[in-house]
Amino acid sequence: MISLSLLRRATPWCLAVTAWAGLTGCQPAASVTPSDTEVLAAETRRPADAALAAKYERSCLSCHGVRGSAPLTGYAPHWTPRLAQGMPTLLAHTREGLRGMPAMGLCHDCSDDELRALITFMSTGQ
Ligand code: HEC
Known part of the structure; x- marks a missing residue:
């Protein structure tokens, strides 16, 4: 059985990791690395x-069409x-900015x- 004191000691550590993950924008998706072929395909895709x-x-291209921290x-x-968040949330995050992404994704006349x-594309x- 796990003792209560062990749980108490473990809790701050878990919180620290969660905070760090939040600060670095560490999403599950970021841990998946596209191949060079997939990055090359992304560079050439256009709406x-x-x-x-x-x-x-x-x-959008300078961040989302190259290997980096953006999806x-x-x-x-x-x-x-x-996408699981739904379009209204994706749109709100794009309009307001999200961690490494500036407001409006730098498209102020969009x-x-x-x-x-653009998000669908x-x-x-x-
Ligand atoms: C300066 C770099 C940069 C530019 C320019 C940029 N983005 Fe992003 N974008 C990011 C980064 C970095 C993330 C990941 C943010 C995170 O989750 O930490 C992101 C995430 C997103 C997401 C996912 C948001 C979510 O809720 O998960 C959408 C949608 C998006 N960008 C749309 C756009 C669109 C549309 C444009 C162009 C109009 C654009 N971005 C331009 C850097 C950029």
Whole structure:
């Protein structure tokens, strides 16, 4: 049986790890590493709509189209856990910014519809 004192000693440690994980933006998805081929595919993906593609290139691509801390465009293992939050939450996080992501994903002239379309494109790759 685990003694109460052991549990008491373990608790601050668990909290410290949780706080650290939160600060570093350590999500389950971040632990999955895309291959070079998958990163190359992400670099070349663009939204089909030309106007949206221009905004994507100007704003989201530099973080989401390369290997880094942002979920990679079109790479399902990075997006599946985030999609589970639902579009309203994803949109709110994009508008407000989330840890390493600046507000509006740096697209200050993007409408909500455009941000939704960009999120759908980035999370599905199409
Ligand atoms: C300066 C870098 C940067 C730019 C530019 C950027 N992002 Fe991000 N984005 C990130 C990072 C880093 C994360 C992961 C944040 C985290 O969970 O710690 C992220 C996460 C996200 C998420 C997931 C949010 C969630 O709730 O899990 C969405 C959606 C997103 N970005 C959309 C966009 C869109 C759309 C654009 C372009 C309009 C954009 N981003 C531009 C860095 C960026």
